[in-house]
Amino acid sequence: MFLEIKNLSVKIENKKILKSLNLNINKGEVHAIMGPNGSGKSTLANVLAGKEDYEILNGKINFKDNDLFDLNIEERAQEGMFLAFQYPVEIPGVNITPFLHSAINSKRKRLNEDEIDNLSFAKLLKSKASDLGINIDMLKRSVNTGFSGGEKKRYEILQMSILNPDLAILDETDSGLDIDALKIVTDGVNKLKTKDNSFLIITHYQKLLDYIKPDYVHVMVNGSIVKSGSCEIAAEIEKDGFQKFQ
Amino acid sequence: MNIQDNYLKNKKNIFFSDNKNIQNYRETLINIFENDRFDKKNNESLKNINLKNFIDFKYKYLIPEETSVINNNQENSYSIVSVNGQCSSFKDDKIEITKILDEDYNDFSKNNTIENNDHFVNLNSLFLNSGFKIVIKKNNNIKIKISNIITDDDLTIFQKNNYICEEGSSLNLIEEYENKNNSTSNILNVIKLEKNSQLNHFLIQDNSPNHNLIITSHSSCKKDSTYTQKVYNFSEGYVRNFHYSELIEANSEVDLQGIFFLKDNNTSNNKTFVKHLAEDCKSNQVYKGILNDRSKATYFSNTHVDQVAQKTEGYQLSKGILLSDNASYFSKPELKIYADDVKCSHGSTIGPIDENAIFYLRSRGMSKIAATKILISSFINEELTSIDNEHMSEIIQKKLVRYLSKVK
Numbered sequence: 001m002f003l004e005i006k007n008l009s010v011k012i013e014n015k016k017i018l019k020s021l022n023l024n025i026n027k028g029e030v031h032a033i034m035g036p037n038g039s040g041k042s043t044l045a046n047v048l049a050g051k052e053d054y055e056i057l058n059g060k061i062n063f064k065d066n067d068l069f070d071l072n073i074e075e076r077a078q079e080g081m082f083l084a085f086q087y088p089v090e091i092p093g094v095n096i097t098p099f100l101h102s103a104i105n106s107k108r109k110r111l112n113e114d115e116i117d118n119l120s121f122a123k124l125l126k127s128k129a130s131d132l133g134i135n136i137d138m139l140k141r142s143v144n145t146g147f148s149g150g151e152k153k154r155y156e157i158l159q160m161s162i163l164n165p166d167l168a169i170l171d172e173t174d175s176g177l178d179i180d181a182l183k184i185v186t187d188g189v190n191k192l193k194t195k196d197n198s199f200l201i202i203t204h205y206q207k208l209l210d211y212i213k214p215d216y217v218h219v220m221v222n223g224s225i226v227k228s229g230s231c232e233i234a235a236e237i238e239k240d241g242f243q244k245f246q
Numbered sequence: 247m248n249i250q251d252n253y254l255k256n257k258k259n260i261f262f263s264d265n266k267n268i269q270n271y272r273e274t275l276i277n278i279f280e281n282d283r284f285d286k287k288n289n290e291s292l293k294n295i296n297l298k299n300f301i302d303f304k305y306k307y308l309i310p311e312e313t314s315v316i317n318n319n320q321e322n323s324y325s326i327v328s329v330n331g332q333c334s335s336f337k338d339d340k341i342e343i344t345k346i347l348d349e350d351y352n353d354f355s356k357n358n359t360i361e362n363n364d365h366f367v368n369l370n371s372l373f374l375n376s377g378f379k380i381v382i383k384k385n386n387n388i389k390i391k392i393s394n395i396i397t398d399d400d401l402t403i404f405q406k407n408n409y410i411c412e413e414g415s416s417l418n419l420i421e422e423y424e425n426k427n428n429s430t431s432n433i434l435n436v437i438k439l440e441k442n443s444q445l446n447h448f449l450i451q452d453n454s455p456n457h458n459l460i461i462t463s464h465s466s467c468k469k470d471s472t473y474t475q476k477v478y479n480f481s482e483g484y485v486r487n488f489h490y491s492e493l494i495e496a497n498s499e500v501d502l503q504g505i506f507f508l509k510d511n512n513t514s515n516n517k518t519f520v521k522h523l524a525e526d527c528k529s530n531q532v533y534k535g536i537l538n539d540r541s542k543a544t545y546f547s548n549t550h551v552d553q554v555a556q557k558t559e560g561y562q563l564s565k566g567i568l569l570s571d572n573a574s575y576f577s578k579p580e581l582k583i584y585a586d587d588v589k590c591s592h593g594s595t596i597g598p599i600d601e602n603a604i605f606y607l608r609s610r611g612m613s614k615i616a617a618t619k620i621l622i623s624s625f626i627n628e629e630l631t632s633i634d635n636e637h638m639s640e641i642i643q644k645k646l647v648r649y650l651s652k653v654k
Binding site: 001049072076089092094102107108142143159 | 513600603604605607608609610611612613614616620621622624625626627628
């Protein structure tokens, strides 16, 4: 099993958010989690990425034969986990290019691979940016600073394509995107999809799933997955909302 | 030993002690010490320090055997080594360096911008034992680098320097304070910018833990002149930066900026004060601090806009990052506006490093320590990238790397 979440319960500030949640993802699969506001979708994404604000009450997560709780935030990233943030953080003064260069090399170092030199990295970055329709001038700017909502999401996908993760978690990547930006972002994701990597896509709406076809759709309500199945569930939700699952 | 006894005992080694007027002025300063109740709450110069250590001190001064001014062979570029606060006399067609004179002292003693209960400035005026005067002659464009050296342990340097930029002149001044010995430097820089002159003043402070540096400046700007001051404090010993400025004629500008990097039990007290006394003038006061361990800092910023100073623009900003729960930074911005057509603002943001930003960077594979360091560097990025002198930029970067290497 690539990612195995068993009986996971999590709280923050005395509020239990995830309740005995189970989820299995195999290599090469695309899973989508849909759920109403406040159902715990982003909490799941943050817990997987290692955010330290949460208290794990119960459960286990295995990722590529590692106990995920034995790995800190950066070790999870270096092992191939990537979270595309719902609200990417603005970091003025930190230039995109050296930041991403340093990020990719920290991963390669953990995998005992040679570091990528400046020139090769510049070429890689330029080509990935071009694929995503990202202007080269944007790469001279500070991380997410002064970016529009769409630019921030595109930049998340650029990071994802550079870091080439084994498991990418997209936390409401579609929110705030117009239709053109959504197409660019989802094209980027589809280009990255192989039989060796997996995706966990968190969204409210079916629209995103029109562009990225998931193998499984899960409905999350009140901290637990209440239904799993094929794409048809997404259509059901689009038609009737989440009410009937609550 | 009380101030009066200390002064009388060392009088023969103190500048201008045979000048009657100066003697009278000093008696009033002694009276201020004797009558002050050293109320820490209402006296900004007393915050975070044990004044007793500075008042009850053993006076020691050594006249240096040698000091030097070197013309660097590069056109218009001078390198000066000031030893124990003294500097050789020098004169050419562009600059003139002399000892400080009675008249310079008297001129400053009439100034009323600096509060008369600033005891460090009063100690400087009482125990003055060194100093120099540099005049940049009309319409010249000059670079000066001053290395301030102290030769022995336990020295108490009380130094007053005068800088005069004559009409149309431009001075790029770098002052380095990098002392390793156990001593105290109390320095007052009096800076005068004549019409249409410009001074870019950089102060690099990097003293060892046992060296106290108290540096005060008072600048005055005439019509169309600009004074820019940038302080980089990496010192491991106590540093006080109090900088006052008066915009006395129209269309003049002052920019007082500082960054300090504190760790261990170190303390730094900072103050900037700008008095707008003429119309169409601009001021900017920005201090940023990074504090680790049990370090402490204060920053008082003040803008005073006189009723004649219409069309004033005056901005203040204070920012701090606390890297430890035990570090503290007290910041107090103040605006006093008596004119009705002005643009003024102040702001202060102090807090721990942004945990969301740390999480974001770590989620891309960076270690916590690397993420912390990158965020510290980004916090002062604007100040670092604005240094247009390559050599100085390298110096500051090296010192920053040294400071960051101790951040855990």
